[in-house]
Amino acid sequence: MAEHAYDVEALADELVRVTGEGRVLRDEPMAPHTTFRIGGPADLFVTPSSAEEVAAALSAARAAGAPAYVVGNGSNLLVDDAGLRGVVVCTAEALRGTAFDGRVMTCDAGVSLREASEAACERGLSGLEFACGIPGTVGGAVFMNAGAYDGQVSGVLVSALVLDAEGRVSELAASELALGYRTSRVRTDGLVCLRANFELAEGDRAAIRARMDELTARREDKQPLDMPSAGSTFKRPEGHFAGKLITDAGLKGCRVGGAQVSEKHAGFVVNAGGATAADVRALIAHVQDEVERRFGVRLEPEVRMLP
Numbered sequence: 001m002a003e004h005a006y007d008v009e010a011l012a013d014e015l016v017r018v019t020g021e022g023r024v025l026r027d028e029p030m031a032p033h034t035t036f037r038i039g040g041p042a043d044l045f046v047t048p049s050s051a052e053e054v055a056a057a058l059s060a061a062r063a064a065g066a067p068a069y070v071v072g073n074g075s076n077l078l079v080d081d082a083g084l085r086g087v088v089v090c091t092a093e094a095l096r097g098t099a100f101d102g103r104v105m106t107c108d109a110g111v112s113l114r115e116a117s118e119a120a121c122e123r124g125l126s127g128l129e130f131a132c133g134i135p136g137t138v139g140g141a142v143f144m145n146a147g148a149y150d151g152q153v154s155g156v157l158v159s160a161l162v163l164d165a166e167g168r169v170s171e172l173a174a175s176e177l178a179l180g181y182r183t184s185r186v187r188t189d190g191l192v193c194l195r196a197n198f199e200l201a202e203g204d205r206a207a208i209r210a211r212m213d214e215l216t217a218r219r220e221d222k223q224p225l226d227m228p229s230a231g232s233t234f235k236r237p238e239g240h241f242a243g244k245l246i247t248d249a250g251l252k253g254c255r256v257g258g259a260q261v262s263e264k265h266a267g268f269v270v271n272a273g274g275a276t277a278a279d280v281r282a283l284i285a286h287v288q289d290e291v292e293r294r295f296g297v298r299l300e301p302e303v304r305m306l307p
Helices: 008-019 051-064 113-122 138-144 205-222 242-248 277-295
Strands: 024-029 041-046 068-071 077-079 084-090 098-101 104-108 157-163 169-173 192-199 259-261 269-271 304-306
Touching: 008 024, 008 041, 008 051, 051 068, 051 084, 051 157, 051 192, 077 277, 098 113, 104 113, 113 138, 113 205, 138 192, 242 277, 259 277, 269 277
Parallel strands: 041 084, 068 084, 077 304
Antiparallel strands: 024 041, 098 104, 104 192, 157 169, 157 192, 259 269
């Protein structure tokens, strides 16, 4: 493990002070905190219970000169086998509040998209059906403008409460967030989404439920949900589909160590058993090279790799 460039013990004590006992873990393996089930230990793993505590934890990391990473439920992450030096601030453990004001639903960053879509359905509010099977959190969804089945966060997001690199909290309208294909200002400007407001439409609860059931069935039929992965491994290249290019390159089932191109959907790299981050990175690079060699298209990973 690399030598620390900051005082771990002092920072751990400060994080306990600002977040409370039992919310700071030392040398916490990241594998259980990612859907890939891959990743070495984080120096410090913190689970704040409020937006204020998130801000305080990040401020403490800054003051100590320690790297800091904000994660949700790790559904789009590949964490290095050597782990992460610094502080991992996890919002999925405790930032889980949801509230309604008419057709506007407010969700804390750690609320899962499944929970958000279910809550909206129960209220007879339509607009988040597309998100019912996306395995991320609200914070991550704003970070990457998550989408599926012709729907995306930008279609329903009104505003987001964000924290900038200097520790300032502000409410930004969706129009100020530069929401694009799998990107946003949250991602490009190093912001942290603390809370999001979605404006939904009144609808028929039974019809909303039927649409969610339909999308869930489609996802279960086409995607390798029974194996650890980070969802779609590659962004959709303009004019193409990543899965088709990979299939046409003859790469379905291709393996490097424990990492495998899914036999069910070639757009997914899965952990077929004991995969390391190095395995996944090597397989991604091989797929990129082969697809580019065959078709002249360079696939861009959608998975966020840390560090």
